[in-house]
Amino acid sequence: MEKVLLKGNEIIGEAAIRSGCKLFFGYPITPSTEVVEYLSKHLPKQGGTVLQAEDEIGAINMCYGAACTGSRVMTASSSPGVSLKQEGISYSAAVGLPMVIVNVNRCGPGLGGLGPAQSDYFQSTRGGGHGDYRTIVLAPSKAQELYDYTMLAFDLADKYRNPVLLLTDGFLGQTMEPIVLKERPEAPVVDRDWIVDGCKGRKKRVLASYSLTNEIGEANNLKWEAKYKDIQEKEQHWEEFHTEDAEYLLVSYGTTGRICKSTVLNARAKGIKLGLIRPITLWPFPVKAFAPHMDKVKGIVTVELNTGQMIEDVKLTVECKMPVYLYRRQGGMLPTENEILDFVENKFSLSGSEEV
Numbered sequence: 001m002e003k004v005l006l007k008g009n010e011i012i013g014e015a016a017i018r019s020g021c022k023l024f025f026g027y028p029i030t031p032s033t034e035v036v037e038y039l040s041k042h043l044p045k046q047g048g049t050v051l052q053a054e055d056e057i058g059a060i061n062m063c064y065g066a067a068c069t070g071s072r073v074m075t076a077s078s079s080p081g082v083s084l085k086q087e088g089i090s091y092s093a094a095v096g097l098p099m100v101i102v103n104v105n106r107c108g109p110g111l112g113g114l115g116p117a118q119s120d121y122f123q124s125t126r127g128g129g130h131g132d133y134r135t136i137v138l139a140p141s142k143a144q145e146l147y148d149y150t151m152l153a154f155d156l157a158d159k160y161r162n163p164v165l166l167l168t169d170g171f172l173g174q175t176m177e178p179i180v181l182k183e184r185p186e187a188p189v190v191d192r193d194w195i196v197d198g199c200k201g202r203k204k205r206v207l208a209s210y211s212l213t214n215e216i217g218e219a220n221n222l223k224w225e226a227k228y229k230d231i232q233e234k235e236q237h238w239e240e241f242h243t244e245d246a247e248y249l250l251v252s253y254g255t256t257g258r259i260c261k262s263t264v265l266n267a268r269a270k271g272i273k274l275g276l277i278r279p280i281t282l283w284p285f286p287v288k289a290f291a292p293h294m295d296k297v298k299g300i301v302t303v304e305l306n307t308g309q310m311i312e313d314v315k316l317t318v319e320c321k322m323p324v325y326l327y328r329r330q331g332g333m334l335p336t337e338n339e340i341l342d343f344v345e346n347k348f349s350l351s352g353s354e355e356v
Helices: 008-018 033-046 056-068 079-084 086-095 121-125 143-160 170-174 214-234 254-269 310-318 337-347
Strands: 002-007 023-026 049-052 073-077 099-107 113-116 136-138 163-169 176-181 238-241 248-251 274-279 281-283 299-304 324-328
Touching (some): 008 073, 023 033, 033 049, 056 079, 079 086, 086 214, 099 143, 143 163, 163 170, 170 254, 254 274, 254 299, 254 337, 299 337, 324 337
Parallel strands (some): 073 099, 136 163, 248 274, 299 324
Antiparallel strands (some): 002 176
């Protein structure tokens, strides 16, 4: 295994190449541009193709066409660029096309700024476009996870015939960290009897999302609904940090998830039994992570880089059986571990805890 130093966006590109991605279609937008830059330099050496489309809409529809052939395909963008891709993502989900979409989240709304943000949580976890559909959403929090979860994204996309979204942010995308370039395990064998590869000698295949009758439309939606329930049951992923005896929990993902680990350690040094649940899949949201803690936890704080989005999923998960509060920063600002701990202490009146 080789250890290298790469920028976060470059790590995604390297992992995509090692995952067997052969086609990339995108349009540059900061802070995601290094993904297309890295792939432009390295993917052609592996027999792949990188094409800068005329815009984000063109890029996602090129992904649609490429995915129809069974090729592993990826696109990358940042928040407003991903907004432009939503119609194409909805079409891809309706047809059941595997593809990987990278969103290096920047702060908004509107054009916003280049700093780290988590304000695309709703867009990412609720489908984002029109119609009843979902994308699997993976949220790495460090360099090695950028590598590992990019590979996982391609496998999940193939396994469930569904778009998979890798949600990062400007901090993760621009930070350089060492990673281990692990040998890729053999990709799971998936059924590809649906791909469009020429119909000589067989019945033609049509990959289209239009329903000619209401009855067909309902049947299609029920089929996708069953698939999403299967994903929800099988693909909940999370990390727990000092939760065994926790009386209070932080819930956070991505960049703030790594900051919260320091908050937990600082709290423990003061005798506060604080733990962390870090969702790795944002959809499906890891509701199973909370079940063992429902009877012993006195309160939860979600830490987010938005006005409060993931907190809604946390409240739904715990069914209002305990107080759930939000600590947030916005506009590209990151919280410190001490700011978060001060908030926890004040909300739960824990300032008198003794050091251990």
